[in-house]
Amino acid sequence: MKYALVTAALAVATALSVQADEGQWQPYQLAELQTELSKAGIEIPGKQLADLSQYPMNAIVSLGYCSASFVSGQGLVVTNHHCGYNAIQNNSTKDNNLIEKGFLAKTLKEELPAGPQERLYITEQVLDVTEQVTASLAGLTGAERYEAIEMARKNLIKACEADPNYRCSVVSFHHGLQYFQIKQLMLQDVRLVYAPSESVGNFGGDIDNFEYPRHTGDYTFLRGYVGKDGKPAPYAEDNVPYQPTSFLKVNASGVREGDGILLAGYPGQTSRYRLADEIAFAADWQYPAMVKTYQQMINSIDRLGAADGELKVKYASVVKSHNNRMKKLQGLLDGFKVTDIHAIKLEREQQLNQWIKADPSRASYQQALLELAKVVDAEQTFTQQTYYFENAKRSDLLNAASTLYRLAQEQQKPDAEREMGYQDRDLPMIKARLARLEKSYAEAMDIELWSEQLAEYAAQPEAVRVAELDAALGLTAGMTQAQIKVLLQKLYAQSKLASTEGRLAWLGQKAEAFEQSDDAFIRLAVAIAGKNKALELQDKELKGQIAVVRPAYMQAIIAYNKEQGKPVYPDANSTLRITYGTVDGYPAKDGVYKTPFTSVKGMIAKRQAEYPFNLPQKLVDAYNQGKTDGYFYADLAASTESPWYCGIFTCPQAKKTAFNSVPVNFLSSADTTGGNSGSAVMNARGELVGLNFDSTYESITKDWYFNPEITRAIHVDIRFMLWMMQDVDGADNLLSEMTIVR
Structure with a gap:
């Protein structure tokens, strides 16, 4: 198109x-x-x-x-x-x-x-x-x-x-x-x-x-x-x-060091166009608070999952997601310490201000900057005020009840006037989410996770707590998790929302039916609905103010960058994007250069008896039996310029070193972030040579600032995938279905 x-x-x-x-x-x-x-x-x-x-x-x-x-x-x-x-x-x-x-x-x-x-x-x-x-x-x-x-x-x-x-x-x-x-x-x-x-x-x-x-x-x-x-x-x-x-x-020859790739x-x-103050808020308050919350939830899921195999399976996807977010947040905090991105942003803002002041016709940009700083400050205050209340609602059953009640309220309006997310177009996905709980919900886990966050909430000052929630649950300041669990267990005993049938039965019900219900979770959802809407209106007010000043700020950035000869691309927003780069390693720290490829040989050397470093014996056997030199296998070599042996210093006479193994992962300088997981990594002709799946720890701060020297994305190599399919898992039916070239 x-x-x-x-x-x-x-x-x-x-x-x-x-x-x-x-x-x-x-x-x-x-x-x-x-x-x-x-x-x-x-x-x-x-x-x-x-x-x-x-x-x-x-x-x-x-x-x-x-x-x-x-x-x-x-x-x-x-x-x-x-x-x-x-x-x-x-x-x-x-x-x-x-x-x-x-x-x-x-x-x-x-x-x-x-x-x-x-x-x-x-x-x-x-x-x-x-x-x-x-x-x-x-x-x-x-x-x-x-x-x-x-x-x-x-x-x-x-x-x-x-x-x-x-x-x-x-x-x-x-x-x-x-x-x-x-x-x-x-x-x-x-x-x-x-x-x-x-x-x-x-x-x-x-x-x-x-x-x-x-x-x-x-x-x-x-x-x-x-x-x-x-x-x-x-x-x-x-x-x-x-x-x-x-x-x-699919190109079975893959890529070599120095090759250009598309992703x-x-x-x-x-958040590359955010203010320095926004970085400071994230580093000093928001990210530490989120790390604490995710770590609490991860610890609880791991503890209960270790004692109950069914719970472990049901919450496997949840804990994996939490672990990923928590480590990324910690990586951002560590990255902020290594690279002073706040100072870099401040310097850029000062340069922008100087450029604006150099021409009276740019005065509107100056006003936009001042107004943006005010609204950002108000946003941060709002985030601090609502953070613990939002976490205090972390129950799958409460979320289901709140969604169902809000849907009933919105369905009283013409479809065009309903909030996005509650229109007729959204009904299939709402129903799917309610049904999905059948495979990812357990009462014991829900009580554990919810009571933990409610205890954190109860420890906050009165100004942060919400009277409607306290009254509905019988919470008082400083209650322990054990005390809160006693309160919660009564709610679960008085609700039918734990079953898919019980949840789906509320679809299509009138708001009045919710308000007259004796289901404990429905009653709780009704009790806090007014506060939820009030906070939603406050959030809309702030977003509406931002919608005036942030675009004006971006106009200033674009005009300034034009004069500096720098590119302007939009911040990522979950829409289709293309990036390009080069297969390349990077200097991770003084004396350490990380090369662009890893191998099955290294994978086997790294294995242990227990998860997460155990490996299927059939993989080890296939490799040890020499099933590595078929259609999907080729030697790699480090280029003469690659400092394999000299840390971050260039070797005067570096030699090519045969990479005699099946490649597993490789690095490129492509610009990626969360959501790029699964992205096609293509060679110069647009043929699939890998899949993006992660970033290096040193690269995590690229969400705020792209440092070309150390920013690298990690990809699974197509040759490993094809080798696994051919020689390990026997996925011949899929190999014959794909178009494989060299």
């Missing part, structure tokens, strides 16, 4: 010289980056990458929380093992634990439903709708401005979703300076096809998370299905594989 013309304020962004490999580019911008693509050795024309109807971009898909890509004409999709974890967990029990065993469907009939919430989203159209969203905003601020933007978004989405097979969104770019409408075909029937055992897909576990050298086979295969008419449909046994417009070729996916959120 073709992108609409961008606004004049943003058109400058791609006309500038690109520095290093920084940039999470919107596809349309690649048409203007041809010179830089050529320098990186990319053979695909930028105009082709900008067109979502052409190869390879028409093969890139989203799971809604991770990235993926089609690799066959029968809807076969490859993504990360950790991205397919929900699907694996959904089909696991204590007695048939597919997480531990792995899974391979040798036929279509053996493929398993991924779960009621799982979707595949295929982006087909992206349109600039800035004028439609902002046309009626003149003079509006605060909650009024927020609501006006939301109404414009809802109207556009409704028109876009005239065909119910599509899911549309209207997304802010450059923090409200521009809006794009994203139209995606939504496949509702997703099935698990193949996943290696956790000992391969999560080798090293949380110990190695964000670390390098890495030896993790983080890959899984799913498949999208449709009805017999070729249109998206809910799961049914007689559905047929979806036939995508295109799919990625396409759906990065989550970055």
Whole structure:
């Protein structure tokens, strides 16, 4: 498809010289980056990458929380093992634990439903709708401005979703300076096809998370299905594989050090245009508070899971997600200590201020900066005031009750006037979330996690606590977790929401039925609903104020960077992006240079008897028996420039060293963040050579600041995946389905 013309304020962004490999580019911008693509050795024309109807971009898909890509004409999709974890967990029990065993469907009939919430989203159209969203905003601020933007978004989405097979969104770019409408075909029937055992897909576990050298086979295969008419449909046994417009070729030769690569996916959120004060708040208060919360939950899940195998399986996906977030947050805090990003941002803000003051015509930018600082301060105060109350609602059953009651309230309004998330279009996903609890909820765990956070909440000053919650639960200041558990156990005994049938029975009920209910969790949801709405209105007021001043600030940044010859790309916002880079190692610290490839040889050397460093014996046997020199195996060599032996210092006469093993992981300088998990890593011709799955620990702060010297993404090598499929797991049926080239 073709992108609409961008606004004049943003058109400058791609006309500038690109520095290093920084940039999470919107596809349309690649048409203007041809010179830089050529320098990186990319053979695909930028105009082709900008067109979502052409190869390879028409093969890139989203799971809604991770990235993926089609690799066959029968809807076969490859993504990360950790991205397919929900699907694996959904089909696991204590007695048939597919997480531990792995899974391979040798036929279509053996493929398993991924779960009621799982979707595949295929982006087909992206349109600039800035004028439609902002046309009626003149003079509006605060909650009024927020609501006006939301109404414009809802109207556009409704028109876009005239065909119910599509899911549309209207997304802010450059923090409200521009809006794009994203139209995606939504496949509702997703099935698990193949996943290696956790000992391969999560080798090293949380110990190695964000670390390098890495030896993790983080890959899984799913498949999208449709009805017999070729249109998206809910799961049914007689559905047929979806036939995508295109799919990625797989290059079994992989890449070498110095090769240019493309990476396409759906990065989550970055904060590269935030103020220095926002970094200080994150480093000094927000991230430490979040680390404490996640660590508490992780400890509780691990403790209860160790004593009960069923609980361990049910909460496997939850604890994995918590561990990942917690380590990333800790990495951000450590990174802030190593690199003074706050000082870097302050210096840049001072330079921007000097540029603004140099020309009286830029006075409006100065006012925007002053106003932005005020609203940011108010936002931070709001975050501190509400943090513990939000955590005090961390019960799966309370969340279900609150969602159901809010839905009943919203359904009293015309659909167009309802809050986003509670419209008719949202009902299937709400129902799916309620049903999904069947596989991921247990009363004992819910009580443990909830009581722990309520004890933290009860320890806070009175100004932070919420009278409605205290009264409904009978909480008093300073109550212990043990005392709170006694209160909570009565609630669970007086509720039917623990069953899927009990939850789904409330769909379609009137608000009055909730208000007259004697179900303990429904009563609690009703009791705190007013406070929730009041805080929501306060949040809208702040967001509406931000929607005035943040876009003006971005205009100043774009104008300033234009004069400096620097690129301007939007912060990541979970929409389709392309980045490019080079296969390369990095100087991790004084005397330590980390090389770009790891191997099965190193993987086996690293193994231990217990998780997370145990390995399937069949993998070890295949390697030791020399089953490594087939179609999917090739030697790697370090280039003569690579300082393998000299730390961060260049060797005068470095020699090539044969890399006589199957490659497992490799590094590149591609610009990635959360959400890029599962992103296709492609060679210069757009052929699949790996999957993105992580960043190095030194790179975690790239969400705030991109340092080209040390920022590296970690990818699973296609050669390892193909070797596993051919010589270890026997996935010949999938190998024959894919188009494999050299």
